[in-house]
Amino acid sequence: MTRTREDIEALIARTALGDRAAFGELYDATSAKLFGVALRILKDRGTAEDALQDIFVKVWHGADRFTPGGASPMSWLIAIARNHAIDRLRRTQAAGGVAPLDEEGLQVAETRPGPEAEAIASGERSRLDGCLAELPEDRSAAVRGAYLDGDTYQVLAERHGVPLNTMRTWLRRSLLKLKDCLTR
C-alpha cells in the first residue's frame, strides 16, 4: 500500500495526539522500510527486531516534535531509525575499542522549515545521484558506506588503505563538495 507524504504526515500528527489506531497504521505503512534501514546497519535480524521496537517507541513519544510542512516525514522517520541503529552499532563496537556515543545518542534535526531544510522536491533524488557521481568513485563509496552501513572512519580507512586522519579529511572534503553541488 503506497502512502503519500501527506498521509504519513497526518498519521504522525494523530500519533502525537495519542491516537493508537493512527500509530498502528503508521507502523504498517513504514515499518518495513525502517526495518530495512536497521537491518542494513546492524546485519543481524534479532538485533534489528529489538531496534525496531525501540525505534517505534521513540516515534510514539517523539511524534509531537514533528512539524508538518518542513522535513519530509519519511526522512524524519528514517533519521530516527538510522540514528538508533547507529547508536546500537557503536555500543557493540565499544566492546571492540570504538568509543560509544553519549547516552542521548544522535539527535534528529528539528523539522521546522528553515533556509536549508526546505521540503525536498522529487527531483532531488536524481540530483543527489548526480552530485555523488561527481565525486571520485572511492569517495562517494565512502559516503554511501558511512550512511547505509554505518561504517566508521576506522573501517573506511582500513578499506581504502589510508591513515584515519586522511580518511577524515577526504570525507569532510567530499561532504563540502557534495553540499556545493546540491545547493548550486
Add this chain to the structure above:
Amino acid sequence: MSDAADIYGAGPGGPDGRGDAATAGEYALGLLPPDEARTFSSRMRAEPALQSLLAFWQERFALLAEEEIEPVKPPRSVRRKIHARLFETRPRRTVTRFWQTLGGLVVTAAAAGAIWLAVPSSMDRGAHFEFSAELGTAETPVHVVASYDEDRNVLTVERLRADPGPQVSYEMWVIEGENAPVSLGLLPPAPRADLFLPADLGAGFAGSTFAISEEPIGGSQTGAPTGEILGTATFAEL
C-alpha cells in the same frame, strides 16, 4: 581534539561556516568522535543554523535510504511487543488525557446502569479476573479486551484499538444465552477503564457473549443494538 583542527575545514571557525557544514554532515553520518559529537549536540541547542545544516544532511541522506534500501517485512511479533511496551503498562500521557475528558462522559455510562472509572496502574495488582473476552485482534479495526472480576463485580475494559470517529459511538453489550443483549454503556475512551456493574448484572458472564455495536452519538436510543455489530467474543474462564 587538536588533530581535528588540522583537518580541512574542521571547526566552527572555518570560512563561511563551511567547517560546520562538514561537521554537521559527519554528525548526521554518526562519524564524529564522541567528544566532538557531544560538543556539536550542545552547540546545536543554541544555534539554529546548525539545526538547519543537520536537517539538510538528514534529508539528503534519507534519499539514499529511500532509494537503495529494500523494505523488509518485520515479523508480526515486533508489532505486538511494541504494543505491549507502550500500552499495556499505560504511559502517563494517556491517563492524564483520560482524566481531562472524564467529566463529560460518565453521564452516558451511568445512564446505561453502570459507572466506569479509569484505573491507575497501581490499582491493577488487586484485580483478579475470572472471565475474559477478547474482541477482535491486533489486525481488526476494533480490538477490545473485557475482563470480569467477580469479587468486585467489576468489568475491566481495555481499549487496544477503536476509533469511532466524531459521527458515531461504540456501545458494549453482554448477551447471555438466548436473552436480549444488555447494554454495558459506551466504550470508555480511556485505554483501560473499570466498569462498576449493577448488582444484578455480572452473575451470568461465564460463557456469555461480549459485543460492540456502532450506535448514534450517545448510544442506542432503543435499549437494543441498532447499528452494525463490530465484533463479538465469548467470555472464557481464566
